[in-house]
Amino acid sequence: ARHVTRVRIHESVTVIPARAFYNNRNIEEVGCHNRVKVVEEDAFDFCPSLRxxxxxxxKDVEGGAFSDCHALTDVECDKLERIRYGAFDGCESLGSINLPSARIVELYAFNQCKALMNVKFGKELEIIG
Incomplete structure (x- = not known):
């Protein structure tokens, strides 16, 4: 399944497990239904083609879940409440992100996101760092 470029998560899935797609160099897009609530640690770590x-x-993106996804430019996570340590670390193409439901953004969540110029938070934000 390494040649797959688009992933659609099945409706029975509520958690994307740790390292589920780790180091998959071909994935360009991931989409899922509203029942997925958690993306575990390193689930998509080092997926350099993921855009x-x-x-x-x-609601919860765990540590390193999308780290080193160098091509990532478009993130649609309207219900995301907690962004854990290093979740998007090294996503160097990410220029902007809208996080209207974010409550907690842990340390290094966006570390080495060199292009990141615009982050929008909603009224629910409690903690950064």
């Missing part, structure tokens, strides 16, 4: 994430129901 787009559509996970509108996810």
């Amino acid at each position: 787009r994430i559509i996970m509108r129901g996810v």
